[in-house]
Amino acid sequence: MGVRLSEDEAWAFLEAGHTGILTSMKRDGFPIALPVWYAVIDRHVFVAGPGTSRKFARVRNNGKVSFLVESGERWAELKAVHLTGRAEIVDAEAWPEVDRQMDAKYAAYRTASKAMPDATRKHYAVSRGLMRIAPEARILTWDNARLGLS
Numbered sequence: 001m002g003v004r005l006s007e008d009e010a011w012a013f014l015e016a017g018h019t020g021i022l023t024s025m026k027r028d029g030f031p032i033a034l035p036v037w038y039a040v041i042d043r044h045v046f047v048a049g050p051g052t053s054r055k056f057a058r059v060r061n062n063g064k065v066s067f068l069v070e071s072g073e074r075w076a077e078l079k080a081v082h083l084t085g086r087a088e089i090v091d092a093e094a095w096p097e098v099d100r101q102m103d104a105k106y107a108a109y110r111t112a113s114k115a116m117p118d119a120t121r122k123h124y125a126v127s128r129g130l131m132r133i134a135p136e137a138r139i140l141t142w143d144n145a146r147l148g149l150s
Contacts, residue, residue, distance in 0.1 A: 005141035010081045013141075015040045017069035017081075018105075022047060022133075024058040024065045024087070032058070038067075039101035044132050045083075046090075046098045051129030059087045059131050067133055076149040080142055085135040094130060 005013065014020075023033040034055060039046045045067055049055065059065065063086040070080035113121055 003142045003144055003146050005081065005143055007139070010139050010141045011040065011043055013079065013081050014045065014069055017071070019069070020045065020047075021068040021070075022055065022065060023067070024055060025062045026058060027061060037102065037106050039098050039105070041094070041097055041101065044134055046094065046130060046132055047087075048098060048102065048128055048130050050124055051127045053129070056089060056129040056131065060089060063087045065133055072144070076144050076147065078142065078144045080140075082140040083133070083135040084137050085133050087131045087133045090130050090132045094132065095128075098130060 018037075019035050020038045021033050022036045022038075023031050026032055036047050036049070036055075039048075047055070064084070065087045066082065066084045068080060068082045070078065072078040113124070116124070
């Protein structure tokens with residue numbers, strides 16, 4: 001019995017996921033992996049944030065990234081989708097749909113700006129950035145629950 005997800009199942013899992021792990025490359029060649037909130041639109045992953053943050057600078061320097069969403073605690077429950085691709089900074093035309101999806105997905109989890117420390121509020125008060133990740137190679141997937149070992 002195989003554990004791979006179909007392409008449609010993989011994208012549905014990504015759309016339903018909560019936190020993704022974005023890995024980009026630092027100038028010294030070492031990868032750095034960060035948890036991010038994201039939206040999926042037309043089989044692309046969109047990540048938003050302060051446009052001046054390092055994750056956007058790294059993508060400007062080297063667009064090669066990986067993105068992982070996983071779930072499960074026991075080995076028999078592990079499920080994940082991992083993609084590699086190219087990230088690019090995109091303009092404002094994508095913002096309305098990204099904002100709509102991010103609001104629907106994360107509104108209940110956000111911290112009110114007034115509850116944040118001044119330095120944090122200032123960090124997030126800069127212009128926003130948006131990257132689009134386009135998968136380039138085969139998407140890696142697994143769902144150990146398909147083994148029927150739970």
